[in-house]
Amino acid sequence: MMRRKEIENRLSRAVNSMRPDADALLSACADQADKKEACIPMTTQQLPIKKTRKTWIPITAAAAACVVLLGGGLGVFGYMDARRPDAVVGLDVNPSIELTINRKDKVLDATAVNSDAEALLDGMELQGVPLDVAINALIGSLYKNGYIGENANSVLVSVEGAGEQRGATLQEQVTEEIRLALASQSVEGAILTQEVQQDAELQAWADENNISLGKAALVRELTQCNPLLDASELATLSVQQLSLLADSMQSQLTGVSTVGTASEDGYIGRDKALELAAARAGVDAGAVTQVEIEMDYEDGRMIYEVEFRHDSHKYEADVDALTGDILDYEDSWKAGGSSGNTAGQGTTQAQGTTGGQTAATTRPQTAQTTASQNRDIGQDAALEAACRHAGVQTSAVTAQRIERDVDDGVPVYEVEFIAGNVRYEYEIHALTGAVREAKTQTFKTAASAAAGGTADVGRDAALAAALEHAGVRQADIWDLEVDRDVEHGVLVYEISFQSGRMEYEYLIEASTGAVLHWESEYDD
Amino acid sequence: MVGLMSMGGNARPADSRLEGYIRRIAGGDTQALRALYEETAGAVQGYALSILRHPQDAEDVLQDTFIRVSASAAGYTAHGKPMAWLLTIARNLSLMKLREGARALPVTDEEWERALPPESGASPEDRLVLAAALDALAEEERQIVMLHAVAGLRHREIASLLQLPLSTVLSKYHRALRKLKERLTKEAE
Numbered sequence: 001m002m003r004r005k006e007i008e009n010r011l012s013r014a015v016n017s018m019r020p021d022a023d024a025l026l027s028a029c030a031d032q033a034d035k036k037e038a039c040i041p042m043t044t045q046q047l048p049i050k051k052t053r054k055t056w057i058p059i060t061a062a063a064a065a066c067v068v069l070l071g072g073g074l075g076v077f078g079y080m081d082a083r084r085p086d087a088v089v090g091l092d093v094n095p096s097i098e099l100t101i102n103r104k105d106k107v108l109d110a111t112a113v114n115s116d117a118e119a120l121l122d123g124m125e126l127q128g129v130p131l132d133v134a135i136n137a138l139i140g141s142l143y144k145n146g147y148i149g150e151n152a153n154s155v156l157v158s159v160e161g162a163g164e165q166r167g168a169t170l171q172e173q174v175t176e177e178i179r180l181a182l183a184s185q186s187v188e189g190a191i192l193t194q195e196v197q198q199d200a201e202l203q204a205w206a207d208e209n210n211i212s213l214g215k216a217a218l219v220r221e222l223t224q225c226n227p228l229l230d231a232s233e234l235a236t237l238s239v240q241q242l243s244l245l246a247d248s249m250q251s252q253l254t255g256v257s258t259v260g261t262a263s264e265d266g267y268i269g270r271d272k273a274l275e276l277a278a279a280r281a282g283v284d285a286g287a288v289t290q291v292e293i294e295m296d297y298e299d300g301r302m303i304y305e306v307e308f309r310h311d312s313h314k315y316e317a318d319v320d321a322l323t324g325d326i327l328d329y330e331d332s333w334k335a336g337g338s339s340g341n342t343a344g345q346g347t348t349q350a351q352g353t354t355g356g357q358t359a360a361t362t363r364p365q366t367a368q369t370t371a372s373q374n375r376d377i378g379q380d381a382a383l384e385a386a387c388r389h390a391g392v393q394t395s396a397v398t399a400q401r402i403e404r405d406v407d408d409g410v411p412v413y414e415v416e417f418i419a420g421n422v423r424y425e426y427e428i429h430a431l432t433g434a435v436r437e438a439k440t441q442t443f444k445t446a447a448s449a450a451a452g453g454t455a456d457v458g459r460d461a462a463l464a465a466a467l468e469h470a471g472v473r474q475a476d477i478w479d480l481e482v483d484r485d486v487e488h489g490v491l492v493y494e495i496s497f498q499s500g501r502m503e504y505e506y507l508i509e510a511s512t513g514a515v516l517h518w519e520s521e522y523d524d
Numbered sequence: 525m526v527g528l529m530s531m532g533g534n535a536r537p538a539d540s541r542l543e544g545y546i547r548r549i550a551g552g553d554t555q556a557l558r559a560l561y562e563e564t565a566g567a568v569q570g571y572a573l574s575i576l577r578h579p580q581d582a583e584d585v586l587q588d589t590f591i592r593v594s595a596s597a598a599g600y601t602a603h604g605k606p607m608a609w610l611l612t613i614a615r616n617l618s619l620m621k622l623r624e625g626a627r628a629l630p631v632t633d634e635e636w637e638r639a640l641p642p643e644s645g646a647s648p649e650d651r652l653v654l655a656a657a658l659d660a661l662a663e664e665e666r667q668i669v670m671l672h673a674v675a676g677l678r679h680r681e682i683a684s685l686l687q688l689p690l691s692t693v694l695s696k697y698h699r700a701l702r703k704l705k706e707r708l709t710k711e712a713e
Binding site: 002004007008009010011012013014015016017018019020022024025026028029225226230252405407414437483485492494496503505507516517519521 | 538540541554557558561562565566569570573579582583586587590591594599601639640644645646647649650651653654657669670672673674678679680687690691694695698699701702704705708709
């Protein structure tokens with residue numbers, strides 16, 4: 001029977017043998033060069049086709065049927081015209097409401113798209129009311145019911161069905177109406193407007209996620225610009241949260257215009273986020289440069305992505321926008337990197353090291369030096385150089401990966417290891433042993449969160465825990481794979497092996513050796 | 525001395541290098557596009573193949589992905605996840621292709637012949653394993669196997685890309701490999 005490795009290798013070889021020559025691709029790209037777009041096209045992965053749009057088409061059909069029944073006559077046509085739906089204006093705050101209007105901007109129908117909207121519309125008589133009056137009444141009610149306020153100042157306006165020109169005018173009118181209505185309550189609104197088209201696929205996805213078509217269109221726009229965002233997760237966010245995300249990628253959004261700024265009053269704020277991240281880095285927040293702060297949504301949380309530089313270090317931290325917890329923290333340093341000079345190099349390297357640097361680390365690191373020194377230092381020396389820089393003992397780390405590579409023409413070792421609750425990534429010059437790049441990433445272990453410690457039972461103990469659980473001896477297993485990784489901020493060992501005719505796999509918590517997940521199956 | 529842990533599948537290129545290429549592509553550097561292609565085409569094609577199951581469809585998506593990359597490199601925000609970006613583009617284009625009408629399955633012998641001619645470097649056994657993977661595995665299993673074995677992604681990275689828990693990715697991966705072994709054993713008999 002074929003081994004796992006053999007299968008993997010064959011798959012890889014087969015696919016890699018298929019790929020066409022790069023030249024054909026390059027000429028195709030040259031042909032397309034004038035069709036540059038800011039964003040990649042619509043994200044389709046979470047938008048399955050299920051149902052078709054229900055509301056808009058039947059209304060039109062009913063109106064058409066009326067014409068046939070009522071017959072001719074000027075009065076009838078005038079009557080029909082007033083009843084003919086011309087556009088739908090969607091309002092999303094959290095309650096989602098759709099107002100169907102005629103050509104004279106009179107409301108024909110007000111539809112509640114979710115249950116909050118049902119409660120809001122209950123007792124409100126909007127039919128036959130001019131659109132501006134209806135908007136005013138709705139905004140007033142949204143404010144009174146606490147849906148809009150200082151902390152949540154965003155409203156999404158989606159106009160559907162009107163032509164391009166009328167659509168644009170409607171967007172402007174409605175935006176201004178909302179802005180004024182909010183201003184009268186002393187709220188400075190953030191109003192997002194967009195034109196939406198009838199789109200059965202998008203409507204089906206909206207229905208499936210219990211959101212309005214307008215909100216679905218905004219989610220699609222956001223995921224187009226940042227494919228790492230997940231559409232079905234975004235569907236669960238409030239319009240305020242989506243508005244904050246839209247703010248941070250405003251320059252890239254093509255289909256949405258914004259008036260006003262989404263309020264961050266419900267969150268810790270950018271200054272506080274920077275202060276916390278700088279404190280984590282041990283530097284003065286006032287002394288950092290090239291600060292970039294953006295709001296993002298990751299793992300179910302609104303976060304501030306804080307990036308800044310200090311000396312030749314680049315720091316990145318994900319700060320929980322609600323609690324201020326540092327969720328992810330990285331410190332990268334590059335030889336002669338961001339600051340553009342090598343003078344800072346010695347200073348930086350001195351940090352976090354116990355002894356002095358070897359002479360090798362201060363040598364110029366250009367490709368030319370490779371000519372005079374062509375002896376590869378080897379994996380062990382590369383790891384030692386990285387550990388010396390990190391200020392940890394080689395005996396205290398487990399190398400997770402050491403690979404030889406070539407970067408910008410320079411032979412290097414890429415070294416990755418974990419010590420304590422820090423993951424280190426180094427690029428070490430393969431001939432001189434010089435540190436070219438260093439990066440640290442701090443994570444939490446369950447134990448360290450509870451006790452302030454950073455325990456790791458180690459590979460052997462983790463394997464022993466798995467073997468004990470499986471009830472097999474190490475001598476009786478084969479195809480063993482052990483990988484150490486971080487899952488949801490917790491350090492784990494992924495262990496898989498075969499024994500007898502059984503296949504086993506385990507997820508062991510590194511800090512405690514506890515079995516978090518296991519599976520075994522008979523391999524026939 | 526410190527022991528090295530095993531790494532499954534194909535080694536993957538360094539993220540920083542790929543981001544460097546993307547930056548240069550944004551500036552119109554065709555050599556950078558070529559370099560990016562050389563290093564990642566296998567991963568992109570493998571992933572497209574896992575969704576579309578047809579080598580010619582996957583090849584179309586491969587080409588479209590890089591056209592798209594060259595057009596939207598300027599809009600790429602460096603988050604240290606260039607591979608995820610690339611693969612997400614490939615996924616979107618693959619799904620679009622599926623909706624627009626992909627080629628009929630199963631892949632015929634002639635089509636395999638065209639995709640992997642004898643001079644391509646792949647052995648008949650390699651082709652057999654690939655065909656079995658496309659045929660015997662469920663969609664998610666195919667994606668996970670291709671992303672690990674061909675694209676060289678770690679299970680954690682696959683979990684993040686496919687929005688699945690790591691434990692699910694692990695168990696699906698092992699189940700897929702087991703299925704594949706069974707299928708190949710049966711075919712050999």
